[in-house]
Amino acid sequence: xxxVFQKPKALSDVPLHYCPGCTHGIVHRLVAEVIDELGIEGxxxxxxxVGCAVFAYNYFNCDMQEAAHGRAPAVATGIKxxxxxxxxxxxxxxxxxAAIGTAETVHAAARGENITIIFINNAIYGMTGGQxxxxxxxxxxxQTSPYGRKVEAQGYPIRMSEMLSTLExxxxxxxxxxxxxxNINDTKRAIKKAxxxxxxxxxxxxxxxxxTCPTNWGLSPVEALDWLRxxxxxxxxxxxxxxxxxxxxx
Amino acid sequence: xxxxDRLSGNEAVAVAMRQINPDVVAAFxxxxxxxxxxxxxxxxADGKVDTEFIPVESEHSAMSACIGAQAAGARxxxxxxxxxxxxxxxxxxxxxxxxxxxxxxxxNRALSGPINxxxxxxxxxxxxxxxxxxxxxxNNQEAYDNLIQAVKIGEHPDVMLPVMDCYDGFxxxxxxxxxxxxxxxxxxxxxxxxxxxxxxxxxxxPISVGPLDSVSHYFEHKRLQAEAMKNxxxxxxxxxxxxxxxxxxKYGLFEEYMMEDAEIAIVVINSTAGTAKEVVKSLRAKGxxxxxxxxxxxxPFPVDEIVKALKKVKALAVLDKCDSFxxxxxxxxxxxxxxxxxxxxxxxxxxxxxxLGGRDVKTDDIEKVYERLADIAKTGSVGEIYNYFGVRx
Ligand SMILES: Cc1ncc(C[n+]2csc(CCOP(=O)(O)OP(=O)(O)O)c2C)c(N)n1
Ligand code: SF4
Numbered sequence: 001x002x003x004v005f006q007k008p009k010a011l012s013d014v015p016l017h018y019c020p021g022c023t024h025g026i027v028h029r030l031v032a033e034v035i036d037e038l039g040i041e042g043x044x045x046x047x048x049x050v051g052c053a054v055f056a057y058n059y060f061n062c063d064m065q066e067a068a069h070g071r072a073p074a075v076a077t078g079i080k081x082x083x084x085x086x087x088x089x090x091x092x093x094x095x096x097x098a099a100i101g102t103a104e105t106v107h108a109a110a111r112g113e114n115i116t117i118i119f120i121n122n123a124i125y126g127m128t129g130g131q132x133x134x135x136x137x138x139x140x141x142x143q144t145s146p147y148g149r150k151v152e153a154q155g156y157p158i159r160m161s162e163m164l165s166t167l168e169x170x171x172x173x174x175x176x177x178x179x180x181x182x183n184i185n186d187t188k189r190a191i192k193k194a195x196x197x198x199x200x201x202x203x204x205x206x207x208x209x210x211x212t213c214p215t216n217w218g219l220s221p222v223e224a225l226d227w228l229r230x231x232x233x234x235x236x237x238x239x240x241x242x243x244x245x246x247x248x249x250x
Numbered sequence: 251x252x253x254x255d256r257l258s259g260n261e262a263v264a265v266a267m268r269q270i271n272p273d274v275v276a277a278f279x280x281x282x283x284x285x286x287x288x289x290x291x292x293x294x295a296d297g298k299v300d301t302e303f304i305p306v307e308s309e310h311s312a313m314s315a316c317i318g319a320q321a322a323g324a325r326x327x328x329x330x331x332x333x334x335x336x337x338x339x340x341x342x343x344x345x346x347x348x349x350x351x352x353x354x355x356x357x358n359r360a361l362s363g364p365i366n367x368x369x370x371x372x373x374x375x376x377x378x379x380x381x382x383x384x385x386x387x388x389n390n391q392e393a394y395d396n397l398i399q400a401v402k403i404g405e406h407p408d409v410m411l412p413v414m415d416c417y418d419g420f421x422x423x424x425x426x427x428x429x430x431x432x433x434x435x436x437x438x439x440x441x442x443x444x445x446x447x448x449x450x451x452x453x454x455x456p457i458s459v460g461p462l463d464s465v466s467h468y469f470e471h472k473r474l475q476a477e478a479m480k481n482x483x484x485x486x487x488x489x490x491x492x493x494x495x496x497x498x499x500k501y502g503l504f505e506e507y508m509m510e511d512a513e514i515a516i517v518v519i520n521s522t523a524g525t526a527k528e529v530v531k532s533l534r535a536k537g538x539x540x541x542x543x544x545x546x547x548x549x550p551f552p553v554d555e556i557v558k559a560l561k562k563v564k565a566l567a568v569l570d571k572c573d574s575f576x577x578x579x580x581x582x583x584x585x586x587x588x589x590x591x592x593x594x595x596x597x598x599x600x601x602x603x604x605x606l607g608g609r610d611v612k613t614d615d616i617e618k619v620y621e622r623l624a625d626i627a628k629t630g631s632v633g634e635i636y637n638y639f640g641v642r643x
Contacts, residue, residue, distance in 0.1 A: 050333075054365070068333060068362060070308070099307040100278070100337075128279040131288065132305050144279075144291040144305045154305060 008032035010041050012061045021221020023178045023211040024052055024120060028059055030178075030188045031091065031118060034195050035062070044087040045079055047072040051093035052126040052213075070101020073108035076115045087198055089116040094135040095125040098160050102134075105160070112169035112203040116194045119160065119206055122213040123232060130216030134158045137235055142216070157235060161208045165241035171203040173242040177210040177233060179225045186238075202244065210236055252430040252497065259422040262394040262429055263329070263355045263415070264289035268299055269437035270401055272353075273324035273444075276304040276315035278334060281367050282419035283357035286329035309334040313341035313352070320350040321459040323449030325401065329355035331419060332373045333362050339377070345412045346381025347475055348460050351404030352412040354382070355397060358520065358571075359419040360607045368608020369419040371519065371572040375581045381475055383413040383482050384549040388505075388523045390427045393417035395499060396546075398432070401441045402489045408481040410446075416548075418521040420608070432497065440496060479550045486547055503552035505544040506559055508534060512541025514623035515560065517586055518569040519545045522604075522611050526569075529616045540620050545582065553589040560590065564627040565598045567619050571605045579636045598626050603638045615639045 007013060010032035018024045035041050041062060048056040050069035057064035067075040072090035080088040097105050097119050108115065124142055125131045132142040132149060135157050139148040149157075161175045172194055176187035187209055194205035210232050212224035219227055240246070257265065264286050267275070275294075277287035287305075294303040302319075306312050309330050316326040330338060335356060345352050360366040361373045374384060383403060385396040393415060400413035417423060432440070448457050463471055483503065490501040505523070508530050509515065518526055523544035533540040543559060545552075560566060568587075570580025578584070583601035590597055602619055605611045618639065626632055 050365070066363075066365060100309075102307065125279060128281060128284050129288070131279045131284070134307060143288045144303075146292050146295045153303075 008036045010035035010044075010061045012059055014058060016059060017055055018052065019215045021212065021214045021224060022052070026178045026184060027118065027120060027187070027209050027211065028056070030184070030191050031089070032060065033188065034192045037192065038195055038199065040087045040195065040199070043085065044089065045083075047076045047079070047088070047090040049090065049092040049096040050127070051096045053091050053093060053120065054127065056091050070096050070099070071104055072096065072101065073104040073113070073115070073117065077108055077111070077113045080113060080115050084114070087116070087195060089118060089195070091118045092120065093126065094119070094121045094123065094133045098134045098158055106164070106167075109164045109204050109206070110167050110169045112171070114198055114201055114203050116198050117204075117206040118191065118194075119208040120211045121160070121208050121236065122211040123157070124213050124216050126213045126216055130213070135160075137231055140231075159236060161206070161241045164206060169204055170206065170242050171244045172197050172205040173208075174240045175208040175210065175236060175238050177228065177238055179210070179212075179228045183238070208236075210238075252432065255429050255431055256426050257390060257429050258285070258424050258426045259390040259393045259417050260285035260357070260424065261289060262390045262431075263397050264293070265431060266394050266397040266437070267327055268293045269432065269434045270325070270327070270398065270441055271299045271438065272301055272327045274302045274304065274316065274319035274326045275328060276306050276312045276319070276326070277328045277330070278306055278309050278312050280309070280331050280334040282359055282423045283329040283331040283334070283355060285423070286355050286357070309337040310341060313338040313345065316352045317341060317345050317348065317350055320345070320352050321348065321450050323444070323446060323452075325405075325444040327353045327355070329357065331357045332359035335373045335377060336361055339380070342377055342380040342382060342412075344460060347471065349410040349475070349478070350412060351410055353397065353400045353404060354412065354414045355393075356414040356416045357419050357423045358416055366607040367419075369421055369571075370606045370608065371570070372606070374414060374416045375572040377414070378549055378581060381411065381479070382549065383409075383411050383479070383486075384547070385413065385415055386519045386546055386548055387415065387417045387422070388521055388544060389422055390425075390429050391499070392546075393422055394429060394431070395493065395497070395501065398437055398440060399489050399493055399501070403482065403486050405444055405446070406485045406489075407447065409478050409485050411478050411482060416520070421521040430497070436496060440493070483547070483550050483552065501546060503547040503555050504559070505546060507542040507544065509541040509543065509559055511539055512562070513539040513564045514566070514620060514627050515541040515543060515563045516567045516569055516616070516619060516623075517543045517545065517582065519548065519571065519582060522569065522571065525611055525613055526616045529613050529620060533617075533620055538620070538624065548582075551585050551589070556586065556589050557593040560597060561594050563597055565600075565623040567600050567602055567623055569602050569604055569619070573603045573606065598630070598632045600626070600632060600635050600637060604640050606641075609640045611640065
């Protein structure tokens with residue numbers, strides 16, 4: 001029988017542990033396809049976060065280092081500075097990147113480290129069972145905001161891409177979503193550019209991917225995609241927030 | 251009037267927190283302690299407490315917020331485990347040296363790395379010299395009782411130190427057991443109001459908390475801190491006596507189990523004591539004079555009392571659910587042997603490291619420890635002092 005569809009080579013042949021309908025799996029695939037297409041499997045090193053993607057080292061077919069919660073950009077900085085020829089990426093959730101690891105994120109960006117960051121924003125701490133994240137939307141119900149996030153008590157959700165794009169350091173910052181085929185394709189293009197930038201030594205690139213957590217949102221996978229479209233995209237507009245290539249052309 | 255209920259350790263601790271009704275809770279989730287602030291968040295949302303609940307962005311910030319709140323005169327509680335506790339490290343020392351009696355539910359989990367979410371004591375054992383009082387509990391009831399007592403111990407004017415209520419991740423934190431709860435008003439009356447002598451924005455007594463303390467006074471302040479830890483022992487016993495009056499449940503610095511005439515004994519901490527007591531019972535039925543000591547108060551360490559309790563023992567094994575990587579033995583072993591040194595020199599003492607990263611602890615394992623102790627008691631020959639059980643070599 002002819003093989004019409006297969007896993008990218010950069011993904012190992014083991015079942016993913018993610019919940020049904022979780023978009024972590026889609027983003028894993030996109031990263032792996034990009035690694036295949038750029039032919040960088042042999043030189044890529046990934047840094048896994050703490051969060052639902054903690055087992056990323058089991059899935060990406062490249063050397064991986066596990067970082068403590070939030071420290072991935074600093075660990076990646078170390079790897080990249082020691083081996084500038086390697087392609088180094090981190091894969092982090094919003095708790096990892098935008099809560100406990102905010103300092104590492106901001107300072108790696110400010111230094112313009114030549115690394116690639118894949119940032120999964122699902123507006124919740126998935127792994128620990130659905131507590132409020134800095135990215136949780138106002139009114140969103142979580143385990144630690146059982147009647148919805150209230151501005152008076154818990155403030156406003158952070159827009160990381162917008163915030164980081166105010167820095168001179170980053171070369172590319174884009175927010176995408178994996179709620180539709182079109183947006184998945186867009187996300188892949190963004191991830192590819194974020195890796196290509198590193199190959200071209202252009203510096204810090206970050207792709208924020210709006211993702212679902214059906215389990216902790218308490219929704220079916222399909223409802224979760226609708227929820228993402230109806231609630232997350234209005235607050236977290238998709239688009240390119242920084243692109244030095246475009247700036248240079250302008 | 252006591253109420254009987256069935257709760258997990260984390261639920262029980264969250265209920266204790268509701269009953270205490272602290273002014274501030276600042277926390278960041280980490281398995282297996284996550285449920286404590288999570289249950290508590292629902293009490294806050296349902297208006298069952300008056301607490302300011304702050305879901306901060308990291309444990310470092312959680313402890314910092316607790317330090318700020320406690321300095322501002324608020325009663326403050328938080329919870330964490332493993333790497334969360336490690337991330338609090340800097341602030342643990344500052345809470346203790348600033349004499350801020352923050353209360354922390356420390357749900358024991360193996361400290362990375364490698365990453366592991368299961369139970370051992372490498373997290374709180376590492377914080378043993380941070381200046382915090384450490385209470386350890388075998389089960390849900392003790393985790394609940396210790397939290398309530400912790401508040402009163404830490405806030406005592408002769409102490410004014412932060413307190414950890416340590417209990418085993420999953421084994422105690424998640425397993426549901428029968429428990430006796432106090433009435434809400436009994437807990438409130440027991441802990442009373444928090445009225446520190448000094449707090450921020452007291453117009454009559456302006457203060458600075460945590461200023462630079464250079465060569466001229468730093469040492470004296472550390473000396474006072476050491477004295478507070480010594481005072482804590484007496485206060486812990488006073489609070490326990492008062493708690494016993496209220497509940498009938500007796501707490502000391504440690505529990506002695508069949509120690510009156512014991513010739514061989516083990517010293518152990520937390521839930522393993524439950525497993526080990528079963529072994530002691532069965533050995534006793536066979537006429538073996540076995541006993542057990544379960545440490546409740548690890549900081550301050552009850553040196554004189556431990557010596558008194560162990561004096562007549564011939565052979566002793568100290569069980570550490572944590573290694574020290576000092577090439578000599580675990581932390582509890584070091585403390586017990588240094589207590590015995592010069593005070594009860596005849597006792598043969600060995601150490602076992604066990605259960606790291608949640609490795610199951612079986613009665614068989616503990617039986618073998620007692621068998622070896624019986625052999626040492628008989629022959630007088632100790633052999634290897636620093637041992638492991640339950641590990642593939
Ligand atoms: C120092 C420290 N604090 C807390 C934790 C517990 N923890 C594990 S995963 C997680 C949140 C992960 O959320 P996110 O990064 O959004 O990833 P997701 O699971 O949603 O993919 C937390 C708080 C930890 N491992 N280490
Ligand atoms: S908990 Fe949420 S983020 Fe984690 S695997 Fe499940 S659906 Fe995905």
